[in-house]
Amino acid sequence: MTSARVSPRQRRKEERPGEILEAAFEEFARSGFAGTKLDDVAARAGITKGTIYLYFASKEELFIATVKELNRPIRENLAALTAAAQGPAMTILRRHFAFVYDHMVEDRRAREVMRMLLAEVSRFPDLAARWHAEVIGPAVETLRGVVRYGIARGEFRPSAAEEFPHLLFAPVMMACTWRLMFGDAHALDGAEYREAHLDLMEKSLLRTPDRGAAAV
Amino acid sequence: MTSARVSPRQRRKEERPGEILEAAFEEFARSGFAGTKLDDVAARAGITKGTIYLYFASKEELFIATVKELNRPIRENLAALTAAAQGPAMTILRRHFAFVYDHMVEDRRAREVMRMLLAEVSRFPDLAARWHAEVIGPAVETLRGVVRYGIARGEFRPSAAEEFPHLLFAPVMMACTWRLMFGDAHALDGAEYREAHLDLMEKSLLRTPDRGAAAV
Amino acid sequence: MTSARVSPRQRRKEERPGEILEAAFEEFARSGFAGTKLDDVAARAGITKGTIYLYFASKEELFIATVKELNRPIRENLAALTAAAQGPAMTILRRHFAFVYDHMVEDRRAREVMRMLLAEVSRFPDLAARWHAEVIGPAVETLRGVVRYGIARGEFRPSAAEEFPHLLFAPVMMACTWRLMFGDAHALDGAEYREAHLDLMEKSLLRTPDRGAAAV
Amino acid sequence: MTSARVSPRQRRKEERPGEILEAAFEEFARSGFAGTKLDDVAARAGITKGTIYLYFASKEELFIATVKELNRPIRENLAALTAAAQGPAMTILRRHFAFVYDHMVEDRRAREVMRMLLAEVSRFPDLAARWHAEVIGPAVETLRGVVRYGIARGEFRPSAAEEFPHLLFAPVMMACTWRLMFGDAHALDGAEYREAHLDLMEKSLLRTPDRGAAAV
DNA sequence: GATGAATGAGATTTCATTCAT
DNA sequence: AATGAATGAAATCTCATTCAT
Numbered sequence: 001m002t003s004a005r006v007s008p009r010q011r012r013k014e015e016r017p018g019e020i021l022e023a024a025f026e027e028f029a030r031s032g033f034a035g036t037k038l039d040d041v042a043a044r045a046g047i048t049k050g051t052i053y054l055y056f057a058s059k060e061e062l063f064i065a066t067v068k069e070l071n072r073p074i075r076e077n078l079a080a081l082t083a084a085a086q087g088p089a090m091t092i093l094r095r096h097f098a099f100v101y102d103h104m105v106e107d108r109r110a111r112e113v114m115r116m117l118l119a120e121v122s123r124f125p126d127l128a129a130r131w132h133a134e135v136i137g138p139a140v141e142t143l144r145g146v147v148r149y150g151i152a153r154g155e156f157r158p159s160a161a162e163e164f165p166h167l168l169f170a171p172v173m174m175a176c177t178w179r180l181m182f183g184d185a186h187a188l189d190g191a192e193y194r195e196a197h198l199d200l201m202e203k204s205l206l207r208t209p210d211r212g213a214a215a216v
Numbered sequence: 217m218t219s220a221r222v223s224p225r226q227r228r229k230e231e232r233p234g235e236i237l238e239a240a241f242e243e244f245a246r247s248g249f250a251g252t253k254l255d256d257v258a259a260r261a262g263i264t265k266g267t268i269y270l271y272f273a274s275k276e277e278l279f280i281a282t283v284k285e286l287n288r289p290i291r292e293n294l295a296a297l298t299a300a301a302q303g304p305a306m307t308i309l310r311r312h313f314a315f316v317y318d319h320m321v322e323d324r325r326a327r328e329v330m331r332m333l334l335a336e337v338s339r340f341p342d343l344a345a346r347w348h349a350e351v352i353g354p355a356v357e358t359l360r361g362v363v364r365y366g367i368a369r370g371e372f373r374p375s376a377a378e379e380f381p382h383l384l385f386a387p388v389m390m391a392c393t394w395r396l397m398f399g400d401a402h403a404l405d406g407a408e409y410r411e412a413h414l415d416l417m418e419k420s421l422l423r424t425p426d427r428g429a430a431a432v
Numbered sequence: 433m434t435s436a437r438v439s440p441r442q443r444r445k446e447e448r449p450g451e452i453l454e455a456a457f458e459e460f461a462r463s464g465f466a467g468t469k470l471d472d473v474a475a476r477a478g479i480t481k482g483t484i485y486l487y488f489a490s491k492e493e494l495f496i497a498t499v500k501e502l503n504r505p506i507r508e509n510l511a512a513l514t515a516a517a518q519g520p521a522m523t524i525l526r527r528h529f530a531f532v533y534d535h536m537v538e539d540r541r542a543r544e545v546m547r548m549l550l551a552e553v554s555r556f557p558d559l560a561a562r563w564h565a566e567v568i569g570p571a572v573e574t575l576r577g578v579v580r581y582g583i584a585r586g587e588f589r590p591s592a593a594e595e596f597p598h599l600l601f602a603p604v605m606m607a608c609t610w611r612l613m614f615g616d617a618h619a620l621d622g623a624e625y626r627e628a629h630l631d632l633m634e635k636s637l638l639r640t641p642d643r644g645a646a647a648v
Numbered sequence: 649m650t651s652a653r654v655s656p657r658q659r660r661k662e663e664r665p666g667e668i669l670e671a672a673f674e675e676f677a678r679s680g681f682a683g684t685k686l687d688d689v690a691a692r693a694g695i696t697k698g699t700i701y702l703y704f705a706s707k708e709e710l711f712i713a714t715v716k717e718l719n720r721p722i723r724e725n726l727a728a729l730t731a732a733a734q735g736p737a738m739t740i741l742r743r744h745f746a747f748v749y750d751h752m753v754e755d756r757r758a759r760e761v762m763r764m765l766l767a768e769v770s771r772f773p774d775l776a777a778r779w780h781a782e783v784i785g786p787a788v789e790t791l792r793g794v795v796r797y798g799i800a801r802g803e804f805r806p807s808a809a810e811e812f813p814h815l816l817f818a819p820v821m822m823a824c825t826w827r828l829m830f831g832d833a834h835a836l837d838g839a840e841y842r843e844a845h846l847d848l849m850e851k852s853l854l855r856t857p858d859r860g861a862a863a864v
Numbered sequence: 865g866a867t868g869a870a871t872g873a874g875a876t877t878t879c880a881t882t883c884a885t
Numbered sequence: 886a887a888t889g890a891a892t893g894a895a896a897t898c899t900c901a902t903t904c905a906t
Contacts (some may be wrong), residue, residue, distance in 0.1 A: 008899065016865090030338045031338065033251065034247070035248070035249065035251075035339070037899085037901090037902075047866080048866070048867050049867090049869055049901085050866070050868065050903080051866055051867075053901095054866075059901065059902090063341050095239075115335065118331055118370075118396055119248055121397055123247070123251070128397050128398060129398075131901080132398055136421075159412075159416065160413075161416060163412060164408075164409055164412045166394070166409075167387050167409075167412060167416055169390070169431060170386035170389065173393060174383070174390070175877065177330075177389060178382070180337070181293075181333060181334055181348075182345075182348055189253070193383075196375075196379060196383060197380075200376060200383055200420040203419060203420040204419040207417075216371065253875070253876090254875080254876065254877090255875085263892090264892055264893065265892095266878080266891070266892060267892075269878080270889095270890070274876085275875095275876070275877090354877085380865070386896070448869085460848065462770045463682075463770065463771070464682060464768070465683065466679070466681075467682030469895085469896070469897090470898085471896080479870075480870070481872080481897085481898085482871060482873095483901080484867070484898095490897085547766055547767065549829060550766055550829055551763065552680070554678045554679065556892085560829050563829075564830055591844075592844030592847050592848060592853070594849060596840075596841055598819070598822055599844060599848055600727075600806065601822070602818035603814070605822050605825060606814055606818035610767070613765060613766055613776050625812055625814075628808030628811060629808075629812075631807065632808060632809060632815055632853070635851060635852040635853075636848040636849070643740055662887090685878085687879075687880095695887080696887070696888050697879095697880085697888090698881090698882080698887070699879095699887055701882080703888065706880080707880065724885090819886090
């Protein structure tokens, strides 16, 4: 009976914004900001156009809220990555990228947020800046930390990867844009692609790839 | 004198389509398909709205023509890359990427076409398919050819780069999307970035990076 | 009080389509399909342009709906004519034409639908076919039935009127087009015209116009 | 050599207006005034839009000229009908209607002018007035003259046909509108229809139909 | 809170008319 | 005389936003 305290109507009220954002995401991702009709958003959310305005002041506000809502889970996921490092740096990197592929490439929402930002950056420059500050920047810094850790423990040789950890991350972006552009059917991020990515990365980072053992 | 023979109006007629496409490119790149107003395109081209319709049947046709027009120089540039290989594969790759950075990352038009395609792929799926067939596909194949050539001559060790030349190309895409997203001010494709890219690539591909000599 | 229960806005919603069709009829009748501006239709209906599109998908749909709406009362009127025949055929014909003049010539709407169909038949061929099937065809058949009835009972002599009842109907069309062309001021369908029509018709149909008795 | 005096160019110049009117007629007849594009008129005439303006000041002027041009042959034909009457009135009527059917119903142009006038009478009221004055009025008066002639010579009985000769003419209009509305395929003006028309007319006009002869 | 009819500004598109050549 | 590129006003249609219920 305690659960009955929350009436269905109240429940609804609390869920509405989320439902609208969910519908808005689908429409914005497909049609872009200008190409999206609030009619379609409302229809997808199972409400009427007017209701949107009870929760969002304008189409622009709705777009901003949609992107921010999408950023949230990614940020949270990223936070999980910055755990204290220990063990071989390469092992950390493997875990790191396993995580990144799962949460930034396989996750459709994470991919689509990139499309939306790329498409609308001139209309919503703040969103891109924010995304850089909250998602991309931290991701790069985390990566840089691992590279430095690897160099410090003598596992990695000093390399430009310290200055441009982006280079290690690039295949992830590649897979991401590839799927955005050519669809899931021609996806580039299967297990083999990931393995190839890690393989080449290993070769480029390790001090003496497989030769270390040979030297002993 | 001879040039004066061609009247300004006559000359216009031949130049109009190009002028319109030029203006359309700027507007589409900034605002996307739906967000672009033909009023603005016309104003930028220094003509009136009606004139656009003398050359393009609709806004959609104009968009398609704009993208195709942008693809043309890129395709032509790419064609220049498929020259017969000789000498060290790594040298070829260096030349290759020097060229690619210049013509696909530094060239604003080439970058923006990617933005437009990413943004409008759901409205113009054919354009993305065409871009894949004419630009991306050939670029990847060219790269694959060089990798094979390097392996065949014993310069490169066999690696997943043969199956996924995309991985070598990824830093280019990264630089491209980076500039699209964060602007020219925070560009990622300076000389140092390129050098870092090539350095890591070399480490990951060469059979015995410079150590062959050192071992002697 | 009870009527106040229905809010003006609610009531509007149900009446809107009719109000729009009413306004559209006036404009289409005056200016034809292409010459009619939706602005004018809206102004006449006391609404704005956009509202029309809440009820009709396009100008063409509005035109079609307008004509169909006009056909409805005529069809219903026609149905009233097919009552079982009895008494002198000529009496039936007199009643018939009294009715037809009132409902197809005097009624401005009925006249104007003819103008609209004549003018737009090449753009809306289906409408003319429909009008033939639902209005003109039945009207002719009804007339033929009366002629046959008159012949069967020996009142009318056999004549081509059985095959072409149109000939009996022709003066009605004449009056109709006359008013459409030259305006109500020069109308051709006064009581005298009607009487003249029936008089000549009688002479042409009756077996022995009053002379049968005289001959005896 | 005398005929060579007129150069092809000059010949052209004199024929141009006629060619344009010819093309304009086809387009106006099909699409009405507002629905007709000067582009289409020009294309049909094998010239360019601009050339039309060398001969006609505006679209309205072109329409007016087109209708007037169409009226001309009809007026000329009508004039041929007003020849002095002699012989049986019914014979004159038969000749008269044979002529009228050929020149006002079978002739597509004559039919279409009626459509154009009916459709555009509110935009070009003068044209309808002119048509009445020059075509319809004279036609009715000619008919009235024949009726009076028939009454005067005792062939016709006095009837309302003297006041409303329109009634005799009505089947012609009927056939005309019928073809305009339902197309040539469902034409109503075959030989049988004409014969039926004349048959009923004869019955309604003759003093003692066929009995006059029998009485002898 | 939710609706959805209505709005009206603004978008794309059309086309009669002009005018330099 | 003829062209046809260009214009620009106006038309159809769209859609974010409002508001009475």
